[in-house]
Every structure is written in C-alpha cells, then in structure tokens.
Amino acid sequence: MSLSITLATMQDVTAIHSLTSQLGYHADQEQSRQWLHQMLHSDSHTVFVAKRDELTLGWVAVEKRLFLESGFKAEITGLVVADVERRAGIGRALVEQAKEWATVHGLTELVVRSNISREHSHLFYQRIGFHHQKTAHQYQMELPVLSF
Template identity: 45%
Template sequence: MADAATTLRRARIGDAAELARLSAQLGYPQSADAFERRLRRLLISADHPVIVATDDDARLLGFIAIERRLMLETGERVEIVGLVVDESARRRGIGQSLVDAALDWARGIGVGEVMVRSNVARDQSHPFYEGAGFERIKTQHVYLKRV
C-alpha cells in the first residue's frame, strides 16, 4: 500500500504532460500534445480507465492504464496496458496500489481475469508482478507492421 500522503484518482485532461513525462521514463517519449489527444479519447471510454497516483494533485507519482477486452478465443478480461511509477517514488507501494485499483475495477465490472504483458528487458517488473500474484502463462514475440 502506498504511503498515507499518496492518493489515487482518475486521470484528468490536465494530467497529459505529467503522463507524458512518466511514459518517457519507461522508454516511450511522446509529446504532451500527443498524450492529450489520446487521453481525450480514453476519458470518454468506460472501458479504458487511467488511474493516477499523486501526493499534491499536480505532480504525478505514477499511473496505470487498463482496458476491458473481449477476445473471441479467451473471452472477457481486463488488461493492464501501462504501468509507470516515477523513478523518484519507487519502492513506496505506489505500483501495488495502482495494481490493486485495477483489480478492484475488474471486480467491480464483473470481470474475473486481469492480464499484464511485461517486456523481457524489464527485469524489475517481473518479480513485482509475480509478487502481486500474477502467474506467467506464456512468452511471446510481438510483431509490428506499419500500414
């Protein structure tokens, strides 16, 4: 659990620059404008919540982006599609609090599975997810083709 000064809330459009800053720490640098455009679309979707952690309601300590997915072959599940905790705020329980919020959201909408994908290069994330009760179920290659 995060320390008492940390609060979780839904992302707001004014968080776009902070979300971009945090995403860059994970190796995904994007402009604040790009984040704002994407966030505007996500904020109107009931199936794509973004939850942020903050201690002063201005500077973000972390965020988790989740989505409700319906897959033909496996059914419905929630997927954690982004989780970042600020480099200066790690090891304070913020990541676990964000994951707990995602699990609570999944339970609240009646979905019984939460999945997360973690790049093999992210050595610190693997023990984190295993410690949070996630089980590794497969290893895969990811392919991309630009169209």
C-alpha cells in the same frame, strides 16, 4: 503526505506524458493529450493516477478487452511509477485500483504484458500475485497513413 489514487483527468496530461517518457516512449505531448482524451471517453478504458501532495507519482491504464478465444478480461496496458518513487508501494496501489475497476466491471481475470527486458517489473508482478503465463513474440507492421 498520504497517497491518493484517483481517475485521471485532462489536467494530468503533462505529468502522465512526463512519466511515460521514463518508460522510453517518445510520443509528443499533443499525442499524449489526444490518447488520454480518447481513453477518458471510452467505455472500455480507464486511467488512474497516484498522487501525493498534488504531485503525480504514477499512472495505470486498464482496458476491458474481448478475446474471441477466451472472452472478456481486464488488461493493464500501461503502468509507470516515477523513477525516484519506485519500491514505495505506489505500483501495488495502482494495481489494486485496477483490480477494483475490473471487478466492478464484472471481469474475473486481470492480465498484464511486460517487455522481456524489464526484469524488475517481472519480479514486481510476481510479488503482488500475478503468475507467469507465457512468453510471446510481438510483431509489428507499419501501415500507410490515409488522408480523408
């Protein structure tokens, strides 16, 4: 019954996809498979999963990012814990694993962005030691799909 945090594998894609949908994202499973494959084969990304008794309860994705204005940082680009498992320490354990990965990769800062509508996550991040740095607007533009 103990929680384990391990590197994700392609065998985790179904569970990762299911958990991702709990955040309100609607990629299909094939897209999730392709994106996970890319992340698992990247020198700049990693994905960890939290499991108990072979049941995947959450995941965290971390990226080593280079900013021209501030250098290298680790960024949590996604974190989700199963609805029924929240407030049980799983999110904290996943963030701790992300911190360890960042430290091993020589990074001295870990950042995370959280949608303004996810008030419960703001409280979570502050509770575990993150400090609110800024509020920003995100703009998006659709680009044409090129076929080769």
